[in-house]
Amino acid sequence: MSIVSDPTVRLRPDDDPSSPATVDSAPIIAPEPFPGRLVVDARDISLTFETADGRVDALSNVSLQIAEGEFVSFIGPSGCGKTTMLRVIADLQQPSNGTLLVNGMSAENARLARSYGYVFQAPALFPWRTIEKNLKLPLEIMGFSERDQQQRVERYLSLVNLTGFERKFPWQLSGGMQQRVSIARALSFDPALLLMDEPFGALDEIVRDHLNEQLLQLWNSTEKTVLFVTHSIPEAVFLSTKIVVMSPRPGRIIDIIDCNFPRDRSLEIRETPEFLKIAQRVRIGLRAGHSYDE
Amino acid sequence: MTSSSLALPLRAPAALARHLLVERYAPLATTVLALVMIWYIAAVAMNWRLVRDGFEREEVPYSITEVISGTMQAERPLLPAPHQIASAFLDSVFGYSPLAPRSLVYHSLVTLSATLLGFALGAAFGILLALMIVHSRVLERSLLPWIICSQMVPILALAPIFIVVLGALGLHGLLPKSIISAYLCFFPIAIGMVKGFTSPGPLQLELMQTWSATPRQVLWKLRWPAAVPYLFASLKVAVTISLIGAIVAELPTGAEAGIGARLLAGSYYGQTVQLWAALVASAVLSSGLIALVALVERSVARRMGAH
Numbered sequence: 025m026s027i028v029s030d031p032t033v034r035l036r037p038d039d040d041p042s043s044p045a046t047v048d049s050a051p052i053i054a055p056e057p058f059p060g061r062l063v064v065d066a067r068d069i070s071l072t073f074e075t076a077d078g079r080v081d082a083l084s085n086v087s088l089q090i091a092e093g094e095f096v097s098f099i100g101p102s103g104c105g106k107t108t109m110l111r112v113i114a115d116l117q118q119p120s121n122g123t124l125l126v127n128g129m130s131a132e133n134a135r136l137a138r139s140y141g142y143v144f145q146a147p148a149l150f151p152w153r154t155i156e157k158n159l160k161l162p163l164e165i166m167g168f169s170e171r172d173q174q175q176r177v178e179r180y181l182s183l184v185n186l187t188g189f190e191r192k193f194p195w196q197l198s199g200g201m202q203q204r205v206s207i208a209r210a211l212s213f214d215p216a217l218l219l220m221d222e223p224f225g226a227l228d229e230i231v232r233d234h235l236n237e238q239l240l241q242l243w244n245s246t247e248k249t250v251l252f253v254t255h256s257i258p259e260a261v262f263l264s265t266k267i268v269v270m271s272p273r274p275g276r277i278i279d280i281i282d283c284n285f286p287r288d289r290s291l292e293i294r295e296t297p298e299f300l301k302i303a304q305r306v307r308i309g310l311r312a313g314h315s316y317d318e
Numbered sequence: 319m320t321s322s323s324l325a326l327p328l329r330a331p332a333a334l335a336r337h338l339l340v341e342r343y344a345p346l347a348t349t350v351l352a353l354v355m356i357w358y359i360a361a362v363a364m365n366w367r368l369v370r371d372g373f374e375r376e377e378v379p380y381s382i383t384e385v386i387s388g389t390m391q392a393e394r395p396l397l398p399a400p401h402q403i404a405s406a407f408l409d410s411v412f413g414y415s416p417l418a419p420r421s422l423v424y425h426s427l428v429t430l431s432a433t434l435l436g437f438a439l440g441a442a443f444g445i446l447l448a449l450m451i452v453h454s455r456v457l458e459r460s461l462l463p464w465i466i467c468s469q470m471v472p473i474l475a476l477a478p479i480f481i482v483v484l485g486a487l488g489l490h491g492l493l494p495k496s497i498i499s500a501y502l503c504f505f506p507i508a509i510g511m512v513k514g515f516t517s518p519g520p521l522q523l524e525l526m527q528t529w530s531a532t533p534r535q536v537l538w539k540l541r542w543p544a545a546v547p548y549l550f551a552s553l554k555v556a557v558t559i560s561l562i563g564a565i566v567a568e569l570p571t572g573a574e575a576g577i578g579a580r581l582l583a584g585s586y587y588g589q590t591v592q593l594w595a596a597l598v599a600s601a602v603l604s605s606g607l608i609a610l611v612a613l614v615e616r617s618v619a620r621r622m623g624a625h
Contacts, residue, residue: 213529
């Protein structure tokens with residue numbers, strides 16, 4: 025059961041005929057014309073783990089539609105299933121129940137078709153490869169030509185402002201720079217989707233602000249769909265077009281909040297009343313899900 | 319340093335260099351010196367009776383200093399003094415043409431060839447086993463106990479069996495020795511490489527999965543490079559073991575050449591000095607082999623971004 029406690033929540037129907045037929049049965053709450061096709065279409069996704077302490081409902085009947093070009097943040101306390109949701113979309117974990125389409129395919133096919141780039145909390149660069157070679161790794165695996173690899177390394181390193189670091193090894197870069205390399209690596213093969221699991225969680229506030237701005241520019245210029253897991257309310261509000269508020273035990277969606285600042289927003293919007301209003305609503309959502317209990 | 323005592327600006331770096339040299343080599347030199355002293359004392363103590371009995375047998379009057387100097391140059395001492403070993407070693411290394419049967423160089427080369435072949439065979443076999451174990455749970459359960467068991471049987475007991483069986487199959491000379499050497503040295507490599515191949519973290523493995531890499535790509539682009547530090551650690555252990563294996567293999571074969579053969583001959587005829595010289599040769603050989611592996615390791619590590 026996806027808890028829909030707010031009238032502005034939109035579980036959008038899809039009016040693109042090329043999209044999968046299962047969409048027809050979607051609960052239409054606030055229909056509105058919808059431009060993009062669905063990149064993620066999750067319906068009643070549940071996932072239970074059997075642990076030594078008994079059953080854990082990591083996800084319970086989560087339904088979510090994400091259109092092309094959106095920037096969707098998942099926010100919630102630990103154990104709310106936001107990372108699990110991302111991993112399910114990435115086919116790193118399989119749901120126990122529910123249907124899931126990623127880029128119009130099953131999650132497994134989407135992974136096999138290299139539809140997404142995944143950025144973990146840690147940069148997870150390969151220490152024995154130079155920055156350039158790290159960027160080339162997915163390209164080598166996917167069989168890009170030598171020339172194409174080189175061009176992409178140049179393009180994506182400049183996209184994350186790291187031109188000139190090609191021959192450095194990861195340990196010679198700061199944590200923030202390493203994470204930028206890992207973002208460039210995730211983008212290098214031009215996937216439709218960018219899945220980011222607390223990518224800036226381990227970085228300090230200043231670096232984080234800076235990377236948030238860069239990420240927005242990247243998103244704006246590449247028009248990727250971004251799914252972004254975070255702990256931080258300001259980060260979520262600043263970056264997103266849509267904020268998914270989640271709650272633990274069982275992991276579920278509490279609220280889905282639209283966040284329609286212009287695509288080329290700047291850090292200054294954080295001082296505006298609209299920003300604070302949305303942040304407040306996220307906070308209320310988190311509270312409603314008893315996230316502040318402990 | 320001594321002549322330029324007035325050149326003040328030059329003194330500081332010289333003093334510094336001297337300081338660094340002292341810092342680097344003084345502990346080692348002290349240890350070696352102490353060991354040599356203990357050795358000399360032990361040589362006197364252990365050979366005392368031998369020398370004194372010699373004097374008494376011939377009913378020659380003797381003084382304590384005569385006995386002490388006798389213990390330093392006995393022909394078949396219980397424990398040869400360091401300088402005796404050194405001179406015997408140098409003599410048998412440089413005193414003959416390298417291919418003469420009395421040359422330690424010749425015997426070392428014979429053993430070295432068996433060692434290197436055994437090391438190569440053992441490394442290949444160990445890596446292959448590790449690959450199989452890493453890729454199959456069933457193989458891990460079925461192979462690992464046997465691998466461990468293989469090392470529980472003393473090689474001295476196994477070596478003659480190997481020689482006989484391989485001899486019956488028509489294999490003589492280098493190959494049986496190498497196989498015994500490989501039998502000993504594959505073990506640390508197999509164990510080390512299982513650890514190395516499984517060393518990549520879940521993040522790196524999952525990244526490969528998100529790129530839908532094939533198992534072969536995961537092996538070559540992730541598991542193999544991640545295992546390189548483990549490979550060299552186990553190669554260093556294995557290379558000395560394979561030398562020991564080659565020497566042990568020379569004992570039951572009655573080989574007429576090789577460090578093992580020299581050891582055997584030395585112990586048959588009570589030629590303790592020759593025995594020790596052969597031991598020194600094997601120590602030099604194994605240090606050289608380890609140094610060689612370490613050299614390759616350093617150059618590989620540098621190319622792989624070690625810092």
